[in-house]
Amino acid sequence: MCAEGVLLADSETPDRVQTTPGRRTPPPTTEELDYHRYALTDLLDDLRGCPDPLERVYLVTHLLQRAAELALLTDGHWLGGGKWLSRRLAAADPDLHTHLTEAASAALSTPTAEPALFTAAVEEILDRTGGPLWTGYSRR
Secondary structure (H helix, E strand, O other): OOOOOOOOOOOOHHHHHOOOOOOOOOOOOHHHHHHHHHHHHHHHHHHHOOOOHHHHHHHHHHHHHHHHHHHHHHOOOOOOOOHHHHHHHHHHOHHHHHHHHHHHHHHHHOOOOOOHHHHHHHHHHHHHOOOOOOOOOOOO
C-alpha cells in the first residue's frame, strides 16, 4: 500500500517510502540473510530426516513460507502473509513461484513419498542466497 498507493495529501512521506521500481525494500543485512539461510537449512534438514508423514505436512508448509520470504527479501521485494505471500512471489519471480508452489503441492498431496522436487526447489533458493548455512553459524 505504501509503495504503490495513490497520494491523497501533499506530504514528503511518499518520497521516503516509495522507491524505484524493482527494488522496494533495502536488501537484508548479512546477519539477517545468514539467519534466514540458517533457519531454512535447519528446516530442510528436519524434512529430510522426518519419517512421520503427518509431521512432513507441517514442515513443507513452513518451508514454503520461509523459502518464499527469503526469495523476496533477497530481491528487495515486499513480503506478504497468506495469499499475499503467494501473490508477491508470483509478481516478483513467476517461474520460481510456479516451481516452488507446484513442488510443495506435490509433496503435500503425497506425504508418504520423498519430497525430492520440493527440497530441490528450496535448495535453489538457498543457492541463490549464498547456499545452505549450517556449520559455524551462531546468532548474536
